Structures are given as structure tokens and as C-alpha cells.
Amino acid sequence: MAADGGQDLIILTTDKLSADSVSQSVTCPSCGAVSLFIGTTRDNFEGKKVIRLEYEAYSPMAESELRKICSEIRTKWPSVRRINIQHRLGVVPITEASVIIGISSPHRSDSLEAVKYCINTLKATVPIWKKEIYESGEPCWKENKECLWADAGKDPKQS
Amino acid sequence: MNTEVSVLYFAKSAEFTGLKAENITVPSNISSLQLWQHLETRHPRLSVLRDQVVLAVRQEYVPLGEQPLTLRDGDEVAVIPPLSGG
Numbered sequence: 014m015a016a017d018g019g020q021d022l023i024i025l026t027t028d029k030l031s032a033d034s035v036s037q038s039v040t041c042p043s044c045g046a047v048s049l050f051i052g053t054t055r056d057n058f059e060g061k062k063v064i065r066l067e068y069e070a071y072s073p074m075a076e077s078e079l080r081k082i083c084s085e086i087r088t089k090w091p092s093v094r095r096i097n098i099q100h101r102l103g104v105v106p107i108t109e110a111s112v113i114i115g116i117s118s119p120h121r122s123d124s125l126e127a128v129k130y131c132i133n134t135l136k137a138t139v140p141i142w143k144k145e146i147y148e149s150g151e152p153c154w155k156e157n158k159e160c161l162w163a164d165a166g167k168d169p170k171q172s
Numbered sequence: 173m174n175t176e177v178s179v180l181y182f183a184k185s186a187e188f189t190g191l192k193a194e195n196i197t198v199p200s201n202i203s204s205l206q207l208w209q210h211l212e213t214r215h216p217r218l219s220v221l222r223d224q225v226v227l228a229v230r231q232e233y234v235p236l237g238e239q240p241l242t243l244r245d246g247d248e249v250a251v252i253p254p255l256s257g258g
Binding site: 052068069070071073074075077100111112132135136137138139140141142143144154155156157159160162163164 | 180182183184223224225226228231235250252253254255256257258
């Protein structure tokens with residue numbers, strides 16, 4: 014599933030992601046900087062061995078929330094030229110990428126900051142969920158601490 | 173006045189209800205909290221999520237609260253457990 018809003022490319026796919034492909038898609042002649050973030054899947058959590066991850070999305074809303082993030086990025090860093098955000102859905106084997114963000118800008122500071130903002134905001138607002146499957150024990154739906162309605166996001170003084 | 177809306181369940185909430193989606197009929201001026209309580213009545217296991225869930229109505233997040241939603245026939249409501257994208 015791909016949606017192209019001009020210079021913003023947003024892709025939700027079950028296919029394996031490619032950092033080369035993301036990088037090439039945001040490279041442009043006027044840009045001196047391409048910044049990439051790759052989120053990969055770790056093989057352990059609290060001493061438990063993770064054998065794979067499974068991702069689920071509310072796809073139409075995930076796309077619209079990602080578009081909002083692109084729009085915010087362009088407001089905060091107007092020099093940003095191209096943005097490509099790809100998130101994998103379904104089964105993601107260990108060490109493979111679950112998300113890749115590529116952003117280009119004339120000078121490095123803006124694309125670096127924009128990529129950081131992008132992944133941090135994605136984790137707080139985009140309706141995608143990750144389930145960790147362990148070697149033994151029950152699978153676990155993860156919760157990003159960035160998400161305002163997760164337990165970890167609550168004020169610890171409140172119960 | 174009643175409206176028929178579709179409710180989508182994701183992640184833990186889909187496991188608790190055993191459903192990805194269903195259609196329900198509710199008053200069009202229901203609050204988000206009342207809508208959630210209606211879902212809990214249909215699927216009691218959802219009550220575990222009450223403090224860790226928001227709704228999405230027409231693809232905008234709505235916390236559980238008193239504010240009235242203005243639902244129209246065919247609107248899409250989603251149950252949104254804590255996010256874990258990225």
C-alpha cells in the first residue's frame with residue numbers, strides 16, 4: 014500500500030524493507046544531506062529470547078497520521094525536500110528492519126533533526142501495534158512509552 | 173436518534189473480543205465513555221483495557237470522556253490500545 018503526497022512517500026508493506034531503496038528515493042540534486050533511521054527487531058527482551066515480531070496496523074489512519082507528521086516536519090524544517098517513511102507489517106524476522114525513515118535536506122542539521130522528530134512522533138501517534146513472540150512463554154503486545162495512553166506514559170503519581 | 177456504526181478492534185482488543193470488526197447501533201449523540209461502556213457490555217473482557225485505551229472516530233483519536241460524539245450512519249470507530257509502532 015503506497016500513497017504519494019508529492020514529495021512525501023509513505024509505504025506500509027509486508028515486503029522486506031530496503032535502506033538503499035529509501036535512500037535513493039529521497040536523494041535529490043539540491044540536497045547535501047540524506048538522513049536515515051532504521052528500526053530493527055531485537056532478539057531479546059528482559060532476558061527472554063524473541064523469535065519474531067508481528068505488526069498490525071489500522072492502515073488508513075496510520076497513513077493519515079504519517080501524513081500529518083510529514084506536514085509537521087515541513088513546517089518545522091522548511092528546507093526539508095523529500096521524506097520517505099516505510100513501515101513493515103505482518104511477520105518481521107529478528108534483525109530485519111521494521112521501519113525505515115529517509116529525509117533529505119540541503120544541509121545536514123535539518124534532516125537529522127527531522128528524522129529524530131519523525132520516529133519519536135511515529136511512536137507516539139501512529140496506530141501500529143507490535144507483538145513479540147518468545148521462544149517460551151506467552152506472546153506480548155508491546156506498548157511505546159511515548160504513547161500517552163500506555164501505562165508507562167501515565168504520571169506515576171496517578172494510580 | 174440511533175445510528176449504525178462499524179467498530180474495528182486491534183491488537184489486544186481484537187484478542188479479547190475475538191473480532192476484527194462488527195456493526196453496532198447506538199444513539200448518535202453518545203459520549204465516548206458511553207460508547208466504550210456499550211462495547212464493554214457486549215464484550216466484558218474489554219474492561220481490562222479501560223485505563224489504557226482511546227477510541228478513534230472517523231480516524232481521529234478521542235479519549236474516553238464526557239464529550240459527545242456526533243455519530244453518523246456508516247461512521248468507523250476503532251478501539252486503540254497503547255501504540256507500539258516503529
